[in-house]
Amino acid sequence: MISHARVESSIMRYTHNKQGTRAMIRSSVMLLLSFNISLLSETTAWSSPLPQARGGGFNASVEMVRVPVVAIDEEGIFVTGLDKASFEIKDGGKDHSVDFFVSDADPVAIGILVDISEGMKPYAEGIRLAIERASNNMRPDDEIFLATYGSKVTMLAKPTADKLQVAPTFTSADNTYWQATDRALYDAIELGLSTLERSTYEKRSLLIIGADGDTASNAGELMVQQHIHRVGVTIHAVVLSQRQTQIRNTPSRVNRLQTLPEIVRYTGGLLAQRPRQWGRFVDATGWIEASATDITTYVKHQYLLHYAPQNPPRPGTWRSIRVAIDGNPKRVRARSGYIR
Known part of the structure; x- marks a missing residue:
């Protein structure tokens, strides 16, 4: 059963630390997130061909999984300025590296x-x-x-x-x-x-x-x-x-x-x-x-992660994934799986 986290917003406050700029949303408007604040929900990532790589030399015909994510800290504050090495992905229980990365700063x-x-x-x-x-x-x-x-x-x-x-x-x-x-x-x-x-x-x-x-x-x-x-x-x-x-x-x-x-x-x-x-x-x-x-x-504040599954699921079947930062999935708002 999904539990809905509440994000409060309308006035932005920015703070700085060694991880980069953090933006916290505050207000009385309540937005229901479609995923659990502490456990990732049964939502969906996307299986698609890799887009034209920007200097990375990737083969555009390789099947990739696209995962939009948002990074937060323990106080629920957006964390910006991360790179692909900050994110850890498990697909079907196996570790995967991020092959193609789009920063939160990208349009x-x-x-x-x-x-x-x-x-x-x-x-x-x-x-x-x-x-x-x-x-x-x-x-x-x-x-x-x-x-x-x-x-x-x-x-x-x-x-x-x-x-x-x-x-x-x-x-x-x-x-x-x-x-x-x-x-x-x-x-x-x-x-x-x-x-x-x-x-x-x-x-x-x-x-x-x-x-x-x-x-x-x-x-x-x-x-x-x-x-x-x-x-x-x-x-x-x-x-x-x-x-x-x-x-x-x-x-x-x-x-x-x-x-x-x-x-x-x-x-x-x-x-x-x-x-x-x-x-x-x-x-x-x-x-x-x-x-x-x-x-x-x-x-x-979204990042976009692409990776190639080592053992892609059969077409039409569900595959669970987990995205984490420093081993902590609670610091990431991401989908918990995909259907090929």
Whole structure:
């Protein structure tokens, strides 16, 4: 049974030590991590061809496993500036070295997918501010794009490093927003994955702001799952359902990504689920805005590890992995396995 750690965020505090810069997130917004704070959860890493090596001389045809990770210290503070020698990987109980490494300082590509079905209309202002804050929270070289989905999917802003171009495309949208009765969530994810697949950046994430599951897509669960495997993204979500959505299916069960929280858990992302009371935020607007900011802050602190499994599992089977720093898996937020 998964237990959900709570990351508190919105004001960043930086400290320094011999391990590098550490950033701690503080605030009253609560983000539910889709993995256990002390024991890694049953989430998924990605098996894919190695990307073109940057001077490393690796064969691009070798099958690799991609593992996005975040490093923390005992106080739950982000640890930055680590290199690949800092990480230890066990695949199937065997030690593996990191063959290809992407630093937390490297740029990231992120897509924001917004549910514009009629049930989301009360949250319009919060969504607008969330897009604006999330865009402004990214680093200068990071790329961002924006799409909406209701009965159909629309790309509003193509990938760009010019963050000022993104938010206005949402505020100037036509009046068909908030009129759809259906949600083409899978189709939206497919568009997001296809867009990220073309990115030159190795670190890739999706942030979904929506009500919950799919009701209108042409794409099916299996298509989405296979595409997620190929691209190797982490999907995060701000879920605004009135009801708390239960996660009924484990990541190792194929074709069972039926709800937005299940999709998030499957990819090892962050889940911010609508609270019963808004607390210090008074209403939904501030909570949505802060949640999106916290998720993009987390995304910026990710590393990406690639390694070649010594004895790859059979296709369609689950393989457990463990990532640690100095032998301590509690210092790493990472997925606990993958399906080939």
